Amino acid sequence: MLVDFxxxxxxxxxxxxxxxxxxxxxxxxxxxxxxxxxxRPEDVEDVGQEVFLRLHFSLDQLRTEEVFEPWLYRLTxxxxxxxxxxxxxxxxxxxxxxxxxQVMMADAxxxxxxEQEEQRRRRVRETVQALLxxxxxxxxxxxxLKEIEGLSLKELEKIYRVxxxxxxxxxxxxxxxxxxxxxxxxPKAAEAGGG
Amino acid sequence: MExxxxxxxxxxxxxxxxxxxxxxxxxxxxxxxxxxxxxRLWERIEGQQSWTREFRRFTEVLVxxxxxxxxxxxxxxxxxxxxxxxxxxxxxEILAANYAQxxxxxxxxxxxxxxxxx
Numbered sequence: 001m002l003v004d005f006x007x008x009x010x011x012x013x014x015x016x017x018x019x020x021x022x023x024x025x026x027x028x029x030x031x032x033x034x035x036x037x038x039x040r041p042e043d044v045e046d047v048g049q050e051v052f053l054r055l056h057f058s059l060d061q062l063r064t065e066e067v068f069e070p071w072l073y074r075l076t077x078x079x080x081x082x083x084x085x086x087x088x089x090x091x092x093x094x095x096x097x098x099x100x101x102q103v104m105m106a107d108a109x110x111x112x113x114x115e116q117e118e119q120r121r122r123r124v125r126e127t128v129q130a131l132l133x134x135x136x137x138x139x140x141x142x143x144x145l146k147e148i149e150g151l152s153l154k155e156l157e158k159i160y161r162v163x164x165x166x167x168x169x170x171x172x173x174x175x176x177x178x179x180x181x182x183x184x185x186x187p188k189a190a191e192a193g194g195g
Numbered sequence: 196m197e198x199x200x201x202x203x204x205x206x207x208x209x210x211x212x213x214x215x216x217x218x219x220x221x222x223x224x225x226x227x228x229x230x231x232x233x234x235r236l237w238e239r240i241e242g243q244q245s246w247t248r249e250f251r252r253f254t255e256v257l258v259x260x261x262x263x264x265x266x267x268x269x270x271x272x273x274x275x276x277x278x279x280x281x282x283x284x285x286x287x288e289i290l291a292a293n294y295a296q297x298x299x300x301x302x303x304x305x306x307x308x309x310x311x312x313x
Binding site (some may be wrong): 020023024027028029031032035036039041044045048049052053056057120121122124125127128131147148175178179182183186 | 206208209211212213215216218219220221222223224225226227228229232233235236237239240243
């Protein structure tokens with residue numbers, strides 16, 4: 001826990017200062033998780049605001065202060081899920097969908113080392129996002145929380161309130177699907193690995 | 196990090212995927228929240244609270260008006276004379292009562308009737 005239970009209790013009782021402190025303590029971590037869940041830096045703050053807004057109006061439903069962190073993660077997961085579903089409906093054009101020529105032009109525009117580094121990061125983000133698009137939004141979130149955020153199965157069990165074995169099965173299947181897409185996107189690497 | 200595939204030999208492609216995930220983690224660092232994060236959040240909270248207050252006030256007015264209307268209707272209906280009389284007895288009782296009203300007070304047999312029954 002980043003804060004003590006007393007602060008959560010005060011925030012739950014309607015103390016504005018305590019709520020502000022709570023947000024300040026968790027916002028960076030939550031924004032980071034959202035960034036990795038949605039993969040679009042420009043929308044991270046909006047989704048983060050949604051998480052803390054929901055937190056404010058649902059704090060009174062919190063049974064005990066001990067379950068605050070899984071509760072906050074659950075709100076984060078729900079907000080990210082809503083965002084990803086909206087995005088899928090909109091079907092926005094992403095960098096991964098751009099033509100090779102457009103990507104090369106964007107790369108050429110990145111002259112300095114800092115810009116090149118940013119381009120490399122962007123490519124990694126786009127690659128992972130493209131791979132994760134092979135699974136449902138729910139599985140994608142679960143996979144990111146496990147494989148990228150590094151949450152344990154016990155922690156995931158608390159967030160999802162689902163049996164550990166069910167989570168394992170779901171994670172395994174999602175990872176296999178992503179792995180298959182990854183192998184298909186890298187035929188040379190697959191050949192090298194197989195031979 | 197806990198691995199699901201712990202204990203079995205790692206496929207090179209799986210290891211490659213793990214490296215890609217690690218690179219993704221590094222490519223998406225925890226962002227610094229903007230200076231306007233907290234003010235904007237409080238603005239949204241207050242906006243939602245005022246909307247909720249308005250909605251609650253509206254529903255309160257609506258419920259009060261509905262209760263007052265029901266009360267008025269009740270008073271109006273109870274103050275009116277009943278225009279329709281309802282039967283309170285059984286069919287036989289009502290028939291008997293009606294017969295008693297229609298029958299003459301002294302049911303003496305007329306000479307014509309005596310002639311008929313003879």
